[in-house]
Amino acid sequence: DSGVTQTPKHLITATGQRVTLRCSPRSGDLSVYWYQQSLDQGLQFLIQYYNGEERAKGNILERFSAQQFPDLHSELNLSSLELGDSALYFCASSSVGGASGELFFGEGSRLTVL
């Protein structure tokens, strides 16, 4: 158990809809990262937050947004969903003083868009 909690584990929705994925980082971790894992793209970095502030942005679509709240949990919002958004979405966290590259991943939220 990594200590990172993601909900929901599974989500099925229709094209055009909007969903919110939730992540609780490990206790004490200030950084939260979101990754997308799809069949043909592997693990793609979406966005990073550190203590409530956006720190880095990767290949995140404009239809997607995220935020980190004062209690350090994070939400990833996916809107105007398309079939191609079907994927596993992972949240990871790290501590400020953690070994570089050591992220702790949750078990993911599997999104299916029909």
Place this chain on the structure above:
Amino acid sequence: GESVGLHLPTLSVQEGDNSIINCAYSNSASDYFIWYKQESGKGPQFIIDIRSNMDKRQGQRVTVLLNKTVKHLSLQIAATQPGDSAVYFCAENMVAGNMLTFGGGTRLMVKP
């Protein structure tokens, strides 16, 4: 359990044999190189990392080798066990952002 079903290269080894998983990286400026293991239905799990100024690092049953001349990274697993069956990803990291860029992954299958 869940499976991503990635179309990945597969390495099949006999239980007890040594495994070598290879990775080519792209960014010469990366400070750290990391190996992650992803079991079916789970998120990636950190195995071992190596700093760019090193060429070898050993852990418990695992060794990572870094060849910066040809931008090549490898993970060696000694005495491979059924529990080692998973997808293995290499990743690069620049310390400034702690933002990992993952490689495509290799599926390791261990035959009993």
